[in-house]
Amino acid sequence: MTKEYDRLTEHPRTAIDHSNLNYDERAQLRKIKVTKSSDMTNKGGAGRLTTIYYLEGDKQEAAEVFVEENRDKLETIDFSRKDPIQRAVSREVYDWILHALGEREIEKYDSVVREVRPAENVTWVIGRAHYEEYPMRRYSTGEEPSVRVEKLSLDDLYESFDDVITWSDLGEHNAIEGDARYILDYYRVSKDFTCDPVSHDGEMAIQKRHQ
Structure with missing residues (x-):
């Protein structure tokens, strides 16, 4: 060397x-x-x-x-x-x-990427493989594995719910557009949130874990 x-x-x-x-x-x-x-x-x-x-x-x-x-x-x-x-x-x-x-503020995990655009007050959560392999198709909420959250941080979104947060809870939120499952996955893997993946009434969810 x-x-x-x-x-x-x-x-x-x-x-x-x-x-x-x-x-x-x-x-x-x-x-x-x-x-x-x-x-x-x-x-x-x-x-x-x-x-x-x-x-x-x-x-x-x-x-x-x-x-x-x-x-x-x-x-x-x-x-x-x-x-x-x-x-x-x-x-x-x-x-x-x-x-x-x-x-940008980029945070990468094995399954998802969180990208914040401070000037626009917008957060994207995108499947990691899609983010890496198809950069020109990242920012779409049609059939792509991505979700957009506008004018609300993921921290504030998390705190706005009770102990259990379901896929449908997120999907009905006015600030969210796209596949809300990726937000649940982000909460599951992020070091900033203490929660467990669960099934609630037959749908994907997370349950907050209290210290």
Whole structure:
């Protein structure tokens, strides 16, 4: 293992000497490289952004370093429209950049992903496999495995119910649009909620567990 590789294992870097990495180490090297922060459709701050080098598997940390190094330019971009960052990086890296910037709040579990959009006061809960495999179809409440909660946090939604919360309880709530089963699954797996999955009158539900 080379010293240059050791440096990358500590955290992503703004500069790296490729010649000091061996063949196997170079195969693990990745980068976030965006040549400009504005284009014809999105007038962000002009200029090149600092490139970040990282090892495969360190996407989230690399996105955080990228935001630290380029925050001034990134904050001039309108992320509600197509933008140069989205065109230059993978969808997963783009998601973590938005998370580090505060444009999104992303929380991933094996079965579901919770994504909050603070500026819109909207929360999405989406099946993890669908979120990862079909990024262009995430935000739909038709036949997709997703649910949208508007102007209400999942914490406040949870507290608004008694001890048992059923699928139909959530489905009838005015703030909720989509498949409410994914909210139940989120409550079940999230470390922030103490509850158990149960069946209540023949339907999917959770029961709050009191300490």
